[in-house]
Amino acid sequence: MTPAPAGRLVLGALRYAAMVVVAAVLLLPIWWILVSAVRPGSEIFRYASDVGWRTLVPEQLTLEHVRTMLGSDMPRAVFNSMVVSLTTVAAGTMINAAAGFAFAVFAFPFKRALFAFVLLTFMMPFEAIVIPLYTLIRTLDWTNTYAALIVPDLANGLVVFLFRQFFLGIPREIYEAARVDGASWWTIFLRLTMPLSGPTIATAALMQFIHQWDAFFWPLVAASTPELIVVQVAIARNITLEQANWGGLFASASTAILLAMIPFLLLQRYFIRTVTASPDK
Amino acid sequence: MTKIARRGLGRLGLAAGAAATLGGGAARAQTPTTLKVIWMGWPDNQVNPLMEWFEKRNPSIKLAVEKIPFNQIFQTIEVRLQARNADPDIFICDSPLTASYGARGHLMDLTPHLDASRFAKSALAASTYDGKLASAPFGSSMQVMFYNKALFKEAGVAPPPADVAQRWTWEKTVEAARKLTDAAKGQWGYAFEQSERPYQLLPLGQSLGGVALSPDGFKATGFIDSPAFVEAYTWMQRLYTDWKVSPQGQFDPNIPVEMFGNGKIAMLVAGTFSVATLQQRFPNLDFGVAPIPYFEKGKPVTPTGAWHFAINPRTRNQAQTLTFLNDFMTEELHSLWFKLRPYPPVLKSIWDSEKATFDTDMWRIVRHELDNTALPRPATPGFREYEDLVRVALRDIQTGADVKTALSGAAQRIDREMQKYR
Amino acid sequence: MVSFRVPLWIPAAFLAPALLGLLVFRLGPILIALVGGFTGTTLRGDTVYVGLRNYADLAEDPTFWSSIRVTLLFNLIVNPFQICCAMGLALLVLRPTRGVALFRAAYLLPMTVSIALTSVIWSILLEPSVGPVNGLLRALGLPPQPFFRSENQSLATLILVCTWKGAGYWMIFLLAGLLAIPRELHEAAAIDGAGSWQRFLRITLPLMRRPLAFVLVADTAINFLLFAPVYVITHGGPAGSTALLMFEAYQAAFAFLNHGRSLAISTVILAIIGVIAVLELRLFRAAHERAE
Numbered sequence: 003m004t005p006a007p008a009g010r011l012v013l014g015a016l017r018y019a020a021m022v023v024v025a026a027v028l029l030l031p032i033w034w035i036l037v038s039a040v041r042p043g044s045e046i047f048r049y050a051s052d053v054g055w056r057t058l059v060p061e062q063l064t065l066e067h068v069r070t071m072l073g074s075d076m077p078r079a080v081f082n083s084m085v086v087s088l089t090t091v092a093a094g095t096m097i098n099a100a101a102g103f104a105f106a107v108f109a110f111p112f113k114r115a116l117f118a119f120v121l122l123t124f125m126m127p128f129e130a131i132v133i134p135l136y137t138l139i140r141t142l143d144w145t146n147t148y149a150a151l152i153v154p155d156l157a158n159g160l161v162v163f164l165f166r167q168f169f170l171g172i173p174r175e176i177y178e179a180a181r182v183d184g185a186s187w188w189t190i191f192l193r194l195t196m197p198l199s200g201p202t203i204a205t206a207a208l209m210q211f212i213h214q215w216d217a218f219f220w221p222l223v224a225a226s227t228p229e230l231i232v233v234q235v236a237i238a239r240n241i242t243l244e245q246a247n248w249g250g251l252f253a254s255a256s257t258a259i260l261l262a263m264i265p266f267l268l269l270q271r272y273f274i275r276t277v278t279a280s281p282d283k
Numbered sequence: 284m285t286k287i288a289r290r291g292l293g294r295l296g297l298a299a300g301a302a303a304t305l306g307g308g309a310a311r312a313q314t315p316t317t318l319k320v321i322w323m324g325w326p327d328n329q330v331n332p333l334m335e336w337f338e339k340r341n342p343s344i345k346l347a348v349e350k351i352p353f354n355q356i357f358q359t360i361e362v363r364l365q366a367r368n369a370d371p372d373i374f375i376c377d378s379p380l381t382a383s384y385g386a387r388g389h390l391m392d393l394t395p396h397l398d399a400s401r402f403a404k405s406a407l408a409a410s411t412y413d414g415k416l417a418s419a420p421f422g423s424s425m426q427v428m429f430y431n432k433a434l435f436k437e438a439g440v441a442p443p444p445a446d447v448a449q450r451w452t453w454e455k456t457v458e459a460a461r462k463l464t465d466a467a468k469g470q471w472g473y474a475f476e477q478s479e480r481p482y483q484l485l486p487l488g489q490s491l492g493g494v495a496l497s498p499d500g501f502k503a504t505g506f507i508d509s510p511a512f513v514e515a516y517t518w519m520q521r522l523y524t525d526w527k528v529s530p531q532g533q534f535d536p537n538i539p540v541e542m543f544g545n546g547k548i549a550m551l552v553a554g555t556f557s558v559a560t561l562q563q564r565f566p567n568l569d570f571g572v573a574p575i576p577y578f579e580k581g582k583p584v585t586p587t588g589a590w591h592f593a594i595n596p597r598t599r600n601q602a603q604t605l606t607f608l609n610d611f612m613t614e615e616l617h618s619l620w621f622k623l624r625p626y627p628p629v630l631k632s633i634w635d636s637e638k639a640t641f642d643t644d645m646w647r648i649v650r651h652e653l654d655n656t657a658l659p660r661p662a663t664p665g666f667r668e669y670e671d672l673v674r675v676a677l678r679d680i681q682t683g684a685d686v687k688t689a690l691s692g693a694a695q696r697i698d699r700e701m702q703k704y705r
Numbered sequence: 706m707v708s709f710r711v712p713l714w715i716p717a718a719f720l721a722p723a724l725l726g727l728l729v730f731r732l733g734p735i736l737i738a739l740v741g742g743f744t745g746t747t748l749r750g751d752t753v754y755v756g757l758r759n760y761a762d763l764a765e766d767p768t769f770w771s772s773i774r775v776t777l778l779f780n781l782i783v784n785p786f787q788i789c790c791a792m793g794l795a796l797l798v799l800r801p802t803r804g805v806a807l808f809r810a811a812y813l814l815p816m817t818v819s820i821a822l823t824s825v826i827w828s829i830l831l832e833p834s835v836g837p838v839n840g841l842l843r844a845l846g847l848p849p850q851p852f853f854r855s856e857n858q859s860l861a862t863l864i865l866v867c868t869w870k871g872a873g874y875w876m877i878f879l880l881a882g883l884l885a886i887p888r889e890l891h892e893a894a895a896i897d898g899a900g901s902w903q904r905f906l907r908i909t910l911p912l913m914r915r916p917l918a919f920v921l922v923a924d925t926a927i928n929f930l931l932f933a934p935v936y937v938i939t940h941g942g943p944a945g946s947t948a949l950l951m952f953e954a955y956q957a958a959f960a961f962l963n964h965g966r967s968l969a970i971s972t973v974i975l976a977i978i979g980v981i982a983v984l985e986l987r988l989f990r991a992a993h994e995r996a997e
Contacts, residue, residue: 018804025812027869028814028815028869031830031869032815032818034826034830034837043563043564044564046541047538047541047542048545050829050840051834051837051840052469053841053843057840074327097723100719100720100722101722101723103719104719107709108708108709108710108711108716109708109709109710109711110711120723121982123727123731123732123735124926125929125974125978125982126738126975127971128930129958129971130735130967130968131731131734133362133366134734135730136362136366138729140368145370153730154730156726157723157725162727163923167916167919168882168885187719191719201880201884201885204881205881212816212874216820218819218821219355219358219359222352222359223362227347234819234822235351237819238355238821239352241352241353242323243477244353244554245557245559245560247326248537248541255818255826258817258822259814263813266810267810270806270810273880273881275884275887275888354937361959365964386748387748469834471834530834532833532834532853535828538829664748667962671960679943679944682854682855682856682942682943700963703746703963704748
């Protein structure tokens with residue numbers, strides 16, 4: 003029973019109302035971070051407890067914190083984190099998608115055991131493996147290099163799992179038709195599976211990007227020279243037990259948040275229906 | 284070249300000679316050596332000038348300085364030291380952790396390389412482990428009571444005097460705090476800066492004669508849960524639950540300073556470094572300083588201890604690390620450091636060379652406290668364990684837990700953790 | 706089921722790069738960590754074999770058992786709650802009408818705030834005396850709440866904060882799954898007279914079982930491994946009410962310098978996640994077998 007046009011209009015309006023309310027709840031804390039970045043340092047906590055319009059709208063705007071941030075190692079950190087995150091996305095997506103494809107499409111010996119091993123890799127606390135991992139990186143002589151930040155995180159069990167789950171949804175008939183046409187499995191993977199999986203690739207890319215963008219403890223351990231400083235470390239350095247540079251914290255945090263949105267905005271166009279067999283299209 | 288620099292180089296010669304036998308620096312003296320240094324993530328402008336000063340003096344040594352954020356510094360150093368190799372050469376060391384690192388073989392014995400007579404007594408005590416100087420004192424610390432003059436005037440309360448001889452008691456402080464508290468305006472009479480940290484709160488029990496840990500450093504039961512501490516922390520709890528003069532559950536030490544700056548807290552006992560924050564961020568704030576209060580039936584006790592640095596005994600650049608040690612202990616560097624970040628100095632001579640700076644109420648109080656009332660935190664290889672468990676108990680006490688139960692529970696867990704060191 | 710039988714070298718070639726990376730940088734260190742659960746550290750920092758002592762100590766330790774209880778309770782609530790919220794959001798922004806792209810981006814924004822920063826921000830926002838949330842409650846004439854500072858509210862508050870960050874994140878995966886469902890199926894069912902709730906149960910849910918299985922397993926793993934907010938905001942308190950196992954493992958390693966104990970706890974965490982993941986995968990496979 004399709005609702006009547008008037009009913010559909012009401013439903014549509016309700017849907018937008020719900021979307022706005024949810025957005026407000028989720029975004030208010032972030033708005034507070036952004037506003038605090040352009041407020042004089044003395045004002046940041048002034049209206050925190052006496053909630054009013056001033057809590058959300060700064061009376062005075064200042065670019066002081068932003069300027070200080072631009073003169074600090076934050077730009078360098080943004081560059082490094084971008085290099086690390088984008089490299090991981092570029093190389094990692096391919097590697098993990100290939101493995102996910104194998105798990106979804108082929109029958110081979112020890113498949114279940116190997117899949118269990120993949121799942122195992124993301125169930126162990128990172129803090130438990132950080133010491134052996136650091137020793138390994140030292141043995142490879144990779145400390146204080148981009149390699150230390152990128153290579154250990156290229157293969158990602160969670161992303162392999164993600165690809166496997168979504169590739170399983172592609173019907174067998176599609177592959178059979180392609181095989182009849184004589185396509186190699188590599189061609190099928192690149193020309194058929196991947197193009198059919200826009201949203202999956204987009205989510206996998208985002209997942210890896212965010213994982214690296216948020217990296218904090220590992221970079222401190224494996225590559226903490228000033229040249230290789232990453233975003234989260236640069237943000238955290240604004241706070242010590244003795245002193246907090248709130249303005250610096252919020253300015254750098256705002257930068258990190260807004261920059262991390264760019265990949266999503268770029269990938270947004272892949273979030274559309276991909277499998278359509280509809281004759282009228 | 285200055286006189287000090289020449290003296291420094293003389294000693295470097297000796298040290299390099301000694302290291303040559305270890306297969307170290309002499310052969311490589313021509314090509315620059317890089318020392319890996321893990322340092323606290325203080326703002327760049329408080330760290331870089333020190334390192335640049337050193338590199339300029341020692342063109343043959345480069346410093347690769349890693350500035351680690353405070354929240355992660357212990358963990359990062361721990362992972363690096365656990366690997367038990369030559370990395371890092373030098374690392375910053377919170378003074379109460381000297382025994383912990385020392386017991387596990389992470390500290391080079393600095394006794395032959397430091398002239399003990401140059402250091403303040405409290406700094407030496409904090410750097411000593413097993414009878415040796417194991418970490419190099421770099422900066423001390425002290426707290427004072429800041430008060431908001433306008434709020435005192437408004438409430439018609441006479442402010443606490445800066446004179447240590449007329450130090451307020453805690454009893455008097457609470458009395459004033461109750462007059463200065465105005466719940467409707469969100470204004471609080473009194474607050475601790477580090478309201479859940481043993482650093483600031485152990486002195487409360489110590490003021491009543493309590494001893495925080497057994498003298499051998501391994502037993503907490505009967506010490507941290509002794510009547511003195513129970514009494515002190517019962518009093519502390521009443522600040523939050525009974526008199527309601529302090530904001531409850533405010534564990535982030537940076538927030539009370541903001542509230543004081545915004546005129547929402549009338550009295551704040553906080554570290555001397557807060558002065559810079561208050562003056563820069565709140566230029567219109569009119570505040571005074573007074574010494575930390577004490578219990579009427581007890582004696583004044585104040586916290587101290589701070590940042591030291593240490594040398595990794597596994598370093599392959601012993602000569603260069605000793606040059607670093609030597610240069611970082613010069614008066615020239617310490618007076619530069621003091622200007623960048625005014626921790627109470629550990630070198631006695633700085634008090635005289637910076638006389639003009641120290642001619643303020645705050646510094647007069649600090650100097651008196653360091654000479655007379657300061658008590659470093661307990662020396663034990665298990666300080667991390669001790670601090671953490673006491674911290675959790677202090678949090679629970681502040682939010683209303685039974686004082687004796689919380690302290691005894693913490694003491695038992697501490698004793699259990701300490702077993703591994705016996 | 707797909708599963709093509711092909712010469713072994715084909716799947717091997719597809720798997721090799723990822724499995725090699727996982728073997729070297731994950732499995733190797735994991736094995737070392739598992740062995741480490743049977744070791745202790747001496748005063749001099751040397752590692753010695755202690756057999757099952759770390760596990761025996763855990764079994765006798767009431768704080769460990771209380772932490773298990775807190776961890777299971779936390780996960781029992783947070784995982785279904787987050788996924789329901791994520792599913793709600795995904796359905797809300799599924800149809801690409803005007804401006805929906807903007808809302809999708811908005812819901813994703815909390816995910817770009819790192820977990821460490823999330824902890825710092827919410828610790829300030831929910832601060833009992835100066836926090837804006839209590840300020841808002843006061844402005845509305847409601848009594849201020851202690852949030853993280855009360856034994857009764859701390860775990861619930863933690864769940865809400867995690868959901869604030871996580872809902873939009875998991876929404877993305879579910880959205881990707883929903884977008885793969887052919888619209889014709891819905892249209893056909895609508896013509897057959899199925900209401901929207903019925904269509905959701907009969908068409909959407911069965912076709913979403915694989916994305917849902919992924920989200921459930923991944924969310925479970927991530928939430929069992931969570932500890933940053935506990936470390937930053939509550940330190941396990943008040944009265945142990947937020948002492949998640951992972952926090953205990955972290956503290957054992959970095960505060961109590963007892964690496965053997967820490968690795969033993971980590972192994973327990975791994976085992977629990979493993980068991981739950983198997984159950985979750987079974988659950989979805991069973992549902993799918995019933996459907997076919």
